[in-house]
Amino acid sequence: MSSREQYLLGVKAAFPVILGVLPVSIAFAVLSEHSGLNAMETILMSVMVFAGASQIMALGMFVTGAGLLPIIIATFILNFRHVIMGACVMNRMQTTPMWKKVILCFGVTDESFAIFTTMEEKNSTASYFAGLISVTYGTWVLGTILGCAAAQFLPPLVSRSLGIALSAMFIGLVIPNVRKNLQLGFLVIVTALLNIAFGQVMPASWAIISATLLGAFLGIFFVEESSEEAA
Amino acid sequence: MKMFFLILGMSLVTYLGRLLPVLFFSQKNNRPRVEKFLRLIPYSAMTALVFPGVLSVDSDFVAIGVVGALTALILSWYGMSITVVVIGAILVNMLMYAM
Numbered sequence: 001m002s003s004r005e006q007y008l009l010g011v012k013a014a015f016p017v018i019l020g021v022l023p024v025s026i027a028f029a030v031l032s033e034h035s036g037l038n039a040m041e042t043i044l045m046s047v048m049v050f051a052g053a054s055q056i057m058a059l060g061m062f063v064t065g066a067g068l069l070p071i072i073i074a075t076f077i078l079n080f081r082h083v084i085m086g087a088c089v090m091n092r093m094q095t096t097p098m099w100k101k102v103i104l105c106f107g108v109t110d111e112s113f114a115i116f117t118t119m120e121e122k123n124s125t126a127s128y129f130a131g132l133i134s135v136t137y138g139t140w141v142l143g144t145i146l147g148c149a150a151a152q153f154l155p156p157l158v159s160r161s162l163g164i165a166l167s168a169m170f171i172g173l174v175i176p177n178v179r180k181n182l183q184l185g186f187l188v189i190v191t192a193l194l195n196i197a198f199g200q201v202m203p204a205s206w207a208i209i210s211a212t213l214l215g216a217f218l219g220i221f222f223v224e225e226s227s228e229e230a231a
Numbered sequence: 232m233k234m235f236f237l238i239l240g241m242s243l244v245t246y247l248g249r250l251l252p253v254l255f256f257s258q259k260n261n262r263p264r265v266e267k268f269l270r271l272i273p274y275s276a277m278t279a280l281v282f283p284g285v286l287s288v289d290s291d292f293v294a295i296g297v298v299g300a301l302t303a304l305i306l307s308w309y310g311m312s313i314t315v316v317v318i319g320a321i322l323v324n325m326l327m328y329a330m
Binding site: 016037048075082087161165167170179188196217223 | 239247252267268269271277281282285306314317321
């Protein structure tokens, strides 16, 4: 397959994600407006940071009067999960030149990681990833612009309901695989319990990272993969 | 100006987290256990991102997160596409807020 075809395949695979990303980006822009940022600052944050959860968290900290450094440190901690996700993504790009990976890694997000790493390994190429992140990044920035424009008109009923979009998308990505292999369901339950336990003793962002790592580590011993699911 | 430095700082630390694996995980990893670990990470990561955080998606109205997540769970269990799963969960939450 030519790299152009792979790119287009990635673009196509990203279509369902538009629906997960768009509501969150609109919700971010509406919240940002309410937090006192102007449209220019709101859009700039989406263009430069491209990490939804941390952007929404930053707004929350900003309105409570937090200083720059605490917000930046919290951003680093919350987004530290990208190191693990990036490792999974880059593991599939071993033949890709370094300079390309330095650019492509900007597009490592919860969504692009989720789609890319649940794809069959032979299909998940660097060009495919480029197609994928063109759509997720474009949607994120466009949704932010839309949200800024619509902030005054959007009924609260709609903007509040958008909050569930991201979780719904992750559930939609995990469950079909759980149906194929119920041991993955056990992994899900173990990880959820670990996350609750860690959440009692550390900030949520660290709990997420710890539960992700320990859950997958334990999974090595109890999840059996058939050759089909290993793909 | 203060806001610009905040955005710049946030973008630099976020990009740093994305760049680290490019610099340190680029060699082929042949150990099957490490490979398996990396293949399982997506499932544990998505679980940790959703649960229990989804319960406080609206901390004043806990049922929003519970029912929204259950809707997504049921729809995806019965083989609906991600698009349907996401729209379904949003619509159910809209109905709950409207009631």
